[in-house]
Amino acid sequence: MASTAHQPDRYFVPDPSSWPIFGSIALLLMTSGAVLWMNKLGSGAYVLLAGVAVLVLMLFGWFGSVIRESVGGRYxxxxxxxxxxxxxxxxxxxxxxxxxxxxxxxxxxxxxxxxxxxxxxxxxxxxxxxxxxxxxxxxxxxxxxxxxxxxxxxxxxxxxxxxxxxxxxxxxxxxxxxxxxxxxxxxxxxxxxxxxxxxxxxxxxxxxxxxxxxxxxxxxxxxxxxxxxxxxxxxxxxxxxxxxxxxxxxxxxxxxxxxxxxxxxxxxxxxxxxxxxxxxxxxxx
Amino acid sequence: MEAAHAHESGTGHEHAHHRAGIMRWVTTTNHKDIGTMYLWFSFVMFMVGGVMALIVRAELFQPGLQYVQPEFFNQMITLHGLIMVFGAIMPAFVGFANWMIPLMIGAPDMAFARMNNWSFWLLPVAAILLIASMFVTGGAAGTGWTLYAPLSIQMGIGMDLTIFAVHILGMSSIMGSINIATTILNLRAPGMTLMKMPMFCWTWLITAFLLIATMPVLAGAVTMTLTDRHFGTSFFNAAGGGDPVLFQHIFWFFGHPEVYIIALPAFGVVSQVIPAYARKPLFGYASMVYATASIAIISFFVWAHHMYVVGMPVAGQIYFMYATVLIAVPTAVKVFNWVATMWRGALTFETPMLFCVGFLFLFTVGGFTGLILAMTAVDVQVQDTYYVVAHFHYVMVAGALFSAFGAVYFWIPKWTGHLYDERLGKLHFWLSFISFNVTFFPQHFLGLAGMPRRIPDYALQFADWNAVSSAGAFVFGFSQLLFLYVVLKTIRGGEKAEARPWDGAQGLEWTVPSPAPYHTFQEAPTLR
The missing domain is CATH 1.20.120.80 (Cytochrome c oxidase, subunit III, four-helix bundle)
Structure with missing residues (x-):
């Protein structure tokens, strides 16, 4: 079907994406970890670091998608x-x-x-x-x-x-x-x-x-x-x-x-x- | 996870294609799905914040301590304020923006559809942090929503959770606003110049500017609170050369534009609804645009009218008084324009119009009490009394919330494809309108008589009007269950709505079928 090719005259609207929810989970971990860490409770620093790791994963995934779309001529x-x-x-x-x-x-x-x-x-x-x-x-x-x-x-x-x-x-x-x-x-x-x-x-x-x-x-x-x-x-x-x-x-x-x-x-x-x-x-x- | 759907994009299929079940909502990039989520989130938060308000009003029903401890009372007023402002009112208007702006300007979606998803999904994270703060040692922040130092420096862990919640709410607002501003500036259908677009888009464009300008300032203020609390900085510590009043300056530099962040989209809704039921175009379109912009700009230069009693040179007080009163001019332009729009119109009073006319009366009352409060000499007497509480509830509830109800009734045929139950809608309006006034009008008397706000107990002479106010509050609160029932009933069925259910409504949003298809305006429409 020819219409599967991109249509440069049409504004690009991305497909559903899971990256934003990764970002939200990352921020929940980071903020709750930071609160624990600053108040010297439990293993807050590890929760904070886990959040940072999820955030980095999200940034790679999300910007990766954007770069693929850009290089693929979708924009x-x-x-x-x-x-x-x-x-x-x-x-x-x-x-x-x-x-x-x-x-x-x-x-x-x-x-x-x-x-x-x-x-x-x-x-x-x-x-x-x-x-x-x-x-x-x-x-x-x-x-x-x-x-x-x-x-x-x-x-x-x-x-x-x-x-x-x-x-x-x-x-x-x-x-x-x-x-x-x-x-x-x-x-x-x-x-x-x-x-x-x-x-x-x-x-x-x-x-x-x-x-x-x-x-x-x-x-x-x-x-x-x-x-x-x-x-x-x-x-x-x-x-x-x-x-x-x-x-x-x-x-x-x-x-x-x-x-x-x-x-x-x-x-x-x-x-x-x-x-x-x-x-x-x-x-x- | 993206590739699986890549083949579908841009195919020109007009049918809905989205994932099934919960993942549809988690991963969606569709402005209508996201708008719907914003609106439901807003309603849930409205209920949560409402329950907190009822706890406050139950405690204040009689003098003396009845139900809650003073610390918990303080937590309730704080969370009620934060949740209603950031969780209920603002997300409601972002929800309307998401649903309606692309339809109004003929855009296929929001400019950054993926980021739009994130803007929404940050809100539950902030809500989790705020709610969790009630269950940690020391409980939630008990500072009032303004989070003033030095009390905020002394609070427990709940304050840290609140600070991060504010950071995340700020991120959400900034991303949402960048999205809305970019959509309006870049995705209008050919031929729709800025001065031809619906007033709701104009008010949101200016609101987005205000949000992008002020939310980072609030983020800075709470960041300073955080470092003062945990890292030994001295922003708000006089012994270190700082000043607790500095927090108030920074907070209100955000806080006063925030008032218009809430009010301007409400003005936009009223500017859409009144012409539709007056069956006349909006009177003075250009002056509305300029008035909106003037309000936004002046709002940056009036912040210290919240701080007349903290100690300020008289010249400063007089400047802030005059600057504040100046805002009444563009606001009056808007009110007169709405009245002139109705003048000799073929008026009908369906529920959206009732809410907007109710808005017009009560918002104007709130505006007038605002003018009174702007007078330095008067404000010194009524600062931190129930007069202030009455004033801003007239603006926030009868202003922003009533227009949000009006917006739901006005646009719900477009969202669901059904007409709502007009009889129940009108019942909801009259219950809300009367119980609102029963709740808040007596608070003017209480404030003028000297009853301080944010105190769980009061002197005996305030008992009668407090009992009236509490009774009104419970009627108002439970009336909102009727609103929920009307909305659910409309979603489940009801009379079929045409593409343009209101014969006086104009604009591109009424050219698409009701309910609006999952994808609209994939090809830009042509304007006649």
């Missing part, structure tokens, strides 16, 4: 546009997630910490100066805030360069220059991994030599939560880039059909921009 222009809109909205939601944490940072720096040093609060916290960086009036140890112009400045250069290399790789893809595509992607991944390694080194430095920890009052809180969530996103982005490189090596993507590549590039630029805000507001100012 027409309109599906491609849906993916673009969907990725755009998703990145917007990520921006808003970071906005909550940046909002918290600005709030404590501009309002909460100076307010603790006003005469009203001198009864509670005598002698508290309210100067940023501050770990709050109840924090009695000494700590050193993270300097901007060492590793963070190098990291800024690394991430900005990686933004350039991923664009250069994209140009290679557009010109059907697979060599440039592969080299550009590999360089981007290398720069990303280098960034993550330097972040890890910086964290170790903070914990061991600066006495700067997650528990170091509001400065430690905002520093580690903001850079930590960013680092998590860079790690995810790097994993996504590795998947894209493996797909490139497998011969996927054509110059006119490669939104998988572009989506990851968008995501990479997004973590880049978040880093610039971090560098300015967390490290520098």
């Amino acid at each position: 027409n222009k309109r599906v491609d546009l849906s993916f673009r809109l969907g990725m755009g909205w998703f990145i917007f939601s990520e921006v808003m997630f970071f906005a909550a944490f940046f909002g918290a940072l600005f709030y404590v720096r501009v309002l909460a910490v100076p307010d603790l040093a006003t005469p009203d609060n001198q009864v509670l916290y005598p002698g508290f100066s309210g100067q940023w960086p501050s770990a709050g009036p109840g924090f009695k140890e000494m700590f050193t805030p993270m300097a901007a112009w060492g590793i963070p400045a190098i990291n800024t250069l690394l991430l900005l360069s990686s933004g350039a290399t991923v664009t250069w790789a994209h140009w290679g893809l557009l010109k059907d220059n697979r060599g440039q595509l592969k080299v550009g992607l590999a360089l981007t991944i290398l720069l990303g991994v280098l960034f993550i390694s330097l972040q890890a080194y910086e964290y170790a430095h903070a914990y061991q030599e600066l006495n700067l920890k997650l528990t170091t009052g509001i400065y430690g809180t905002t520093f580690f939560m903001l850079t930590g969530f960013h680092g998590l996103h860079v790690t995810l982005g790097a994993i996504m880039l590795i998947v894209i490189l493996m797909r490139v090596l497998a011969g996927h993507f054509r110059s006119e059909h490669h939104f998988g590549f572009e989506a990851v590039a968008w995501y990479w630029h997004f973590v880049d921009v978040v880093w610039l805000c971090l560098f300015i507001f967390v490290y520098w100012l």
Whole structure:
């Protein structure tokens, strides 16, 4: 029957799929495991890890289906546009997630910490100066805030360069220059991994030599939560880039059909921009 | 597991092909199946949250402690709020969106049909976590649905389960909203420009934007609560330089748009129903679109009107007061447009119209009490009293829930192929309408007299109106069993519905047969 061939003029609607329920089971295991683990009850860590394993299985299966459908030519222009809109909205939601944490940072720096040093609060916290960086009036140890112009400045250069290399790789893809595509992607991944390694080194430095920890009052809180969530996103982005490189090596993507590549590039630029805000507001100012 | 069905896709077979039994529902990518699941989930949660409300009202029937301990009372008000907002009202409107938006815009399905399945199947996970939180040591969160710090930092394991439930509900909402926004932006039939699409699609497009913008902020707020609880951060700890009020700011930056996330799709439903029974096109379509967008945008800049008494500079209070009152302008545009739509129309009052006219009256009452509460000087007096409870139940129940009932009665012929029992539908409306007002109108008096909310006991002078309110609540609660009966009766049989059972209804959704076939608009329709 000729109609079994795909119909590119028709919007692709996937067949029933079991992957979403795997994702739900994964999240149930992960969340209940995390609750047990954080409250030191039973074998929560194992439940959490089992959930992560199911999630990884689900991601492989689900994205595998998407890749097979894409390579099989099932996605027409309109599906491609849906993916673009969907990725755009998703990145917007990520921006808003970071906005909550940046909002918290600005709030404590501009309002909460100076307010603790006003005469009203001198009864509670005598002698508290309210100067940023501050770990709050109840924090009695000494700590050193993270300097901007060492590793963070190098990291800024690394991430900005990686933004350039991923664009250069994209140009290679557009010109059907697979060599440039592969080299550009590999360089981007290398720069990303280098960034993550330097972040890890910086964290170790903070914990061991600066006495700067997650528990170091509001400065430690905002520093580690903001850079930590960013680092998590860079790690995810790097994993996504590795998947894209493996797909490139497998011969996927054509110059006119490669939104998988572009989506990851968008995501990479997004973590880049978040880093610039971090560098300015967390490290520098 | 995908390959087995791969040969069937795109064949142009118009008949239903889906798996049998439970796996049909677990694996489905069909917007109608998923919409149906959303609606049933919503109804089950409505019942669960309703039972919790009745426990609260039973306790408040008389002064003194009768049935439950104060801790359990607090857990009930918390879970009632969370379940009704995230489990009942929001999924109901996502269910309507799933069922109707592809039919309204002539799309074959939602833009991301597989992700659509996941958006739904995350909800039971969140529900399991929320329900489970009642049975762990210390019980469920007892903070109220707003989960304020520092109480939330001190709660037991139930709070952790609640936090993760909120995370998962957020994921579900964000994925659902991305799907709805993409569907509306990309899958409209040729010729259906944005300014020609049904108002329900417009309100949902703007709601989706609000959800995508605010749910991540809520996720951030509860994440901060989680790390403050377990990892020694100081977001909400003044000794560490943080501030418990910070939680309120972040929460209400989400929480106020959330009000419109619930209200805007309800506005959309009313904008579909009233023209159908007035047999006139919606008055002021373009102004409706602009009003909806204005409400959404302003809603981002008014959050601190929930926080007048936490300590804020007077300039801040005045700003938030004026900004809040500004929302009344586009809202009034909508109310006047609905009234103008009915003006000199050939009106009939079938059940959907009754619910929407009921909405119009009672939502407007809720809007007016909202204006009163927006006045800083007044709010300082009635903050955290039953006046606030009365206000937001007028908006949530008589606003969102009534329009959801209207939507079910309006669209159920399309879903089931049968007309509902008009006599029973009207009975459901009048029972709901009267018992709702008996329940909540006295709460205005209680609040103005100074009865605080979220307290299981009260002073003797509040006894009479509390008894009235509780009596109304039980009538309202049990009236909803009648709704269930009407829906089940309609599913099982009843008068055959035509493709367009309402002679005043316009739009593509009424061009497909009733019940709508499993697959619709596989080829884009042409607009006349």
